[in-house]
Amino acid sequence: MRDLRVGVIGYGLRSGLVRLAHRPGAGSALAGICDPRAERREQAVANLGAGVVVVETVEDLLGLDLDAVFVLSPDHLHEEHAVAVLEAGAAAYLEKPMAITTAGCDRILATAARTGSKVYVGHNMRHMPVVAEMRRLVVEGAIGSVKAVWCRHFVGHGGDFYFKDWHAERAKSTGLLLQKGAHDIDVIHWLAGGYSRSVSAIGTLAVYGGLPHDGPGGYLPSTGWNAHALTTWPPAAQTGINPAADVEDLSMMLMTLDNGVLASYQQCHFTPDYWRSYTVIGDAGRLECFGNGPGGEIRVWNSRKAGYAEADLVVPIPAAEGGHGGADPSIVDEFLGYVRDGGETLTSVVAAREAVAAGYAGTQSLRSGGRPVAIAPPSSPR
Numbered sequence: 057m058r059d060l061r062v063g064v065i066g067y068g069l070r071s072g073l074v075r076l077a078h079r080p081g082a083g084s085a086l087a088g089i090c091d092p093r094a095e096r097r098e099q100a101v102a103n104l105g106a107g108v109v110v111v112e113t114v115e116d117l118l119g120l121d122l123d124a125v126f127v128l129s130p131d132h133l134h135e136e137h138a139v140a141v142l143e144a145g146a147a148a149y150l151e152k153p154m155a156i157t158t159a160g161c162d163r164i165l166a167t168a169a170r171t172g173s174k175v176y177v178g179h180n181m182r183h184m185p186v187v188a189e190m191r192r193l194v195v196e197g198a199i200g201s202v203k204a205v206w207c208r209h210f211v212g213h214g215g216d217f218y219f220k221d222w223h224a225e226r227a228k229s230t231g232l233l234l235q236k237g238a239h240d241i242d243v244i245h246w247l248a249g250g251y252s253r254s255v256s257a258i259g260t261l262a263v264y265g266g267l268p269h270d271g272p273g274g275y276l277p278s279t280g281w282n283a284h285a286l287t288t289w290p291p292a293a294q295t296g297i298n299p300a301a302d303v304e305d306l307s308m309m310l311m312t313l314d315n316g317v318l319a320s321y322q323q324c325h326f327t328p329d330y331w332r333s334y335t336v337i338g339d340a341g342r343l344e345c346f347g348n349g350p351g352g353e354i355r356v357w358n359s360r361k362a363g364y365a366e367a368d369l370v371v372p373i374p375a376a377e378g379g380h381g382g383a384d385p386s387i388v389d390e391f392l393g394y395v396r397d398g399g400e401t402l403t404s405v406v407a408a409r410e411a412v413a414a415g416y417a418g419t420q421s422l423r424s425g426g427r428p429v430a431i432a433p434p435s436s437p438r
């Protein structure tokens with residue numbers, strides 16, 4: 057079996073995926089990394105050895121005769137980079153969100169349909185054990201037919217991770233309801249078995265807007281997750297806010313899906329804790345997750361109770377090796393297998409588009425007084 061020649065666009069925080077894809081002699085090998093910033097190229101050489109090919113431009117990278125490219129650049133560049141990769145005849149792995157506008161996603165889908173190149177979006181949450189278990193319970197009928205999905209997203213490190221660099225700028229992310237929410241909107245759609253066709257949202261910049269915008273903006277140092285002062289408390293003690301920060305730190309969206317399911321997604325960037333609370337209500341029970349990883353559990357109530365009561369079924373959240381609760385190794389495996397053999401994947405590019413479409417429409421709604429915004433389905437056949 058010949059190794060797939062793998063390229064990488066953007067060697068930042070998400071560069072952890074690169075090691076997972078570099079398996080010389082076992083199906084895939086790194087052929088080159090592109091990043092316009094010298095610091096990131098040096099980091100790649102330090103991490104991967106002097107033999108690694110590093111280039112400054114996407115054009116130079118795509119000249120390396122690649123089979124597959126991981127697009128790990130900031131969100132606003134996904135559309136441009138995806139189109140370039142697909143036009144070059146390579147398969148594209150796009151980090152979520154697929155793009156920062158619905159039109160951008162549709163352009164990627166249309167390019168993939170025209171060129172025949174494969175495109176895949178790294179919605180790794182579908183591979184997280186907590187999500188996989190909730191989905192299994194729903195599919196097995198543990199709560200009957202789903203009628204409502206509620207997700208509360210407590211982004212405890214919001215000030216550290218989303219208000220200092222490019223994430224905080226509308227021009228580069230549209231907003232955090234889309235940027236961060238794309239993960240959960242996709243999960244909500246998956247659990248509900250439908251896609252949002254109308255959304256309305258409210259939101260505000262409740263905490264970080266009032267702090268000094270005294271940071272450098274741009275990119276965070278590439279020294280990893282723990283370097284970003286995760287101890288700052290209370291949120292008003294945060295420093296280094298991006299001078300160009302103009303996205304919301306609090307948002308709440310209501311969604312009407314094409315199959316009649318109603319959903320809500322709420323996101324807050326200044327909570328003390330970081331996790332997602334999901335509730336799924338069917339016509340014969342409900343489930344709720346308590347925690348998102350090992351030690352946490354999913355509780356299912358599906359018989360009549362008086363008041364607050366013990367669950368009928370408790371499913372522990374399984375442990376898994378690797379980043380994002382084991383989801384990162386599994387999503388890299390899925391992408392490389394798809395490039396090589398095709399076939400079904402747990403993730404879906406149409407679903408990735410629909411997650412962006414809901415987040416984009418929700419952002420339009422929250423910036424225009426909460427009016428309902430309709431979402432058209434994609435026209436592309438893929």
Ligand SMILES: NC(=O)c1ccc[n+]([C@@H]2O[C@H](COP(=O)([O-])OP(=O)(O)OC[C@H]3O[C@@H](n4cnc5c(N)ncnc54)[C@H](O)[C@@H]3O)[C@@H](O)[C@H]2O)c1
Nearest residue numbers: 065066067068069070090091093096128129130131151152
């Ligand atoms: N799936 C997940 O759980 C998850 C987690 C974190 C980030 N992400 C997504 O991954 C992507 C990357 O995020 P990150 O946190 O690693 O960002 P980052 O800012 O740490 O890294 C982005 C890298 O892209 C490089 N870059 C900028 N312009 C470029 C260009 N024109 N060509 C090539 N490279 C360019 C930057 O120099 C930087 O090194 C984003 O889309 C983000 O939303 C997904």
